[in-house]
Amino acid sequence: MVKVVKFGGSSVADGKQFEKVAAIIREEEARRLIVVSAPGKRFAEDIKTTDLLIHLADAAAEKKDYDAELQQVIERYTAIVESLSLPSQLLAELKAQLISLIETYQEDHPRLYDALMASGENENAKLMAAYLQQLGEEAYYVSPEEAGMVVTDDPGNARILPESYEKIAKLRERSGRLVIPGFFGVSKTGHIVTFPRGGSDITGSIIGAGAEVDLYENFTDVDSIYSVNPSLVEKPHEMEELTYREMRELAYAGFSVFHDEALHPVVKKKIPVCIKNTNHPQAAGTYIVDEREQRGLPVIGIASDKGFISINVRKYLMNKEVGFGRHLLHILAEEGISFEHTPSGIDNMSIIVREEYLNEEAEKKILERIQKELDVEEVHVERELAMVMVVGEGMAKTVGVAAKATTALAEAGVNIKMINQGSSEVSMMFGVNASEADLAVTSLYNACFAKAKA
């Protein structure tokens, strides 16, 4: 059995966290492929190493004296090295490496930022490998280049190239534990290129898919994924297991535990993922799997996201007008507006757009075009909407979930502006006023989970 084990920023923030991580790794022979983030925050007001590296890049890019910024970065690693009694030689190498990167890329800003930001993970991986060796483990630092992570040459937005997977597969054959920095790959021209949001999770997912591991363990600082935002509900229900699809629906509506695109490589290979807590590894964690046995509650989680606009169009006999919908979507495409959903009735169609994608000027133009080109009876815009998602694979097969959910909303006095539940879907979506979104979430949570807790 082989596992890829990824540790997030807070899990590798200082020497004490390194000790926990090492203990977790050493606990199982299978934890052979290790992906580490850059040192994260040690306390609420702390600054992440990646942000210190951005400050360093800012100074270097402006050709200012960057000594203070460089020193701040080095101090973060110094604290780790000293706490673990690692050879100070590592720090000298680290400093030389950072200066070398600045000199190489000072004139090419996108690459400068990418190279320096990637150093956060890269240097931390070296320290982790050194620490495991010091503990007597057979451990190796493996650079993304050595691992075979060849990516597109698009700074800040790298995509893995399909050819990488063949090379990554060979990592399985190597002996010892391999420590790989997250967050970046290497382009065909040999440059460091970072991934978009969710970077280290992406690395873990790619390594997991390439090496066809049995499990992708993702260590962070929570015991499990909660069924609802814990800032809204006290001690919410913890999920033991959820499917990729459930995770996707929740991620869409604002659950931030996992970036859904990051998981794509393992989803395609149906490799299970486990979210665990570095600070409490004995907790069972939450498994994200392709299919799960239906047991317990049909609903697994409730999420909400604000900031939506609905463009509502009405025209008598719309559904008999061939090509109406396509024309409407075409107008949006031509105006460069991406949309979220298009709930449609017989003679009406709504287009749900995220507020940030529709400025006043674009809105005006779109409304004019709809009126003129489609000769509609009515077109109007509804603002400050929230989407509330009730998610669970069991819902499609359980009678009464919709009744329970809508009754909870009615009793709380929430006006449901939209409902969308498609055939064989794993979620039910409610559109409500943004001002009522939190109330909607807590009412739904209490209705769906109250009994489970008692």
Add this chain to the structure above:
Amino acid sequence: MVKVVKFGGSSVADGKQFEKVAAIIREEEARRLIVVSAPGKRFAEDIKTTDLLIHLADAAAEKKDYDAELQQVIERYTAIVESLSLPSQLLAELKAQLISLIETYQEDHPRLYDALMASGENENAKLMAAYLQQLGEEAYYVSPEEAGMVVTDDPGNARILPESYEKIAKLRERSGRLVIPGFFGVSKTGHIVTFPRGGSDITGSIIGAGAEVDLYENFTDVDSIYSVNPSLVEKPHEMEELTYREMRELAYAGFSVFHDEALHPVVKKKIPVCIKNTNHPQAAGTYIVDEREQRGLPVIGIASDKGFISINVRKYLMNKEVGFGRHLLHILAEEGISFEHTPSGIDNMSIIVREEYLNEEAEKKILERIQKELDVEEVHVERELAMVMVVGEGMAKTVGVAAKATTALAEAGVNIKMINQGSSEVSMMFGVNASEADLAVTSLYNACFAKAKA
């Protein structure tokens, strides 16, 4: 004030019905524009005049001896003429007219059918005008040509040409009552061309819109529109008033009182429509209006229609794949399949198609194309679905309608497969198994209307 008054086939089926109709017309000075259908059924096993005319056309088209068929048609009118003591000269003219049409069009079958079928209305209008004159009314038969109803030259599927309305407007200025046959117009080349389904209703609507009448009274054989199919519920709630939009939603889901396309001309002019009963004219009837005051129940009617198929498509990260939905709809368009709805979630999209539009071969091809061109994770077809519509303008502003409806379905044990309620919509659509459709309708009816009756 001017009204257009249309009488359906059962309202003008025999002399006794003619007497009722004349009394209704004479009751109000405003009932000046009168549209009549062909004589309909007088009893359940009776044959409509239009069907007798089709038999006549069949025989004439096949160059058989059509004497018996002609005689059957003439007998229907003879019964009316004799019952009302109208001059028998009318029957001689009628017979001569039918023979003349057959001789003119015997080689041109589409026109032969159109001309003979249209005679049903045309000859009945002449009789109605004669009867009104006999009663001392200033009444005139006005042919569609004289009225100005110029239509496209598409036999069986005529569409009114916009230029007609100007001429029709002048009907208002004429004195006396004008009796116009429903169901057909005249092409620019002078041929009789019939309207599609809902023909006489279309004539009434066009005359009403052209003459900008104050009200379009549509006399049929029911006191009012019921809130639910009366074969499912005993003595259902009667609607006093509903909006065009509500009517459209109900018509879509199988309410057959009015053909929704027929209403389009009056809808555009916001002319109110009233459904009344020729056999019980003192009943208030049901008004169909552009806007109504919200009073009483938020739900106005419940309808259902069976025979739907859902094609369900799933793909991880679908909503981030630009153009996915458009590509999917493009495949359907290329295969010539029109669809009803496309409820969509984050990573899935369903396409609801009427069963009659999707044969086995087309289905196989579409599924293959979706799988191949869109590289989806899953595509499957769900059959024997029914759409149940809960309709009412008041729903969007009333908290708890969804709860009431879904609770009723849950209590009846109906599994909801789809829910669609869009922002500012006047309806909520539930997808259920066809076998549970009637149960769904009665449960919803009882939940939404029970209190209103008590």
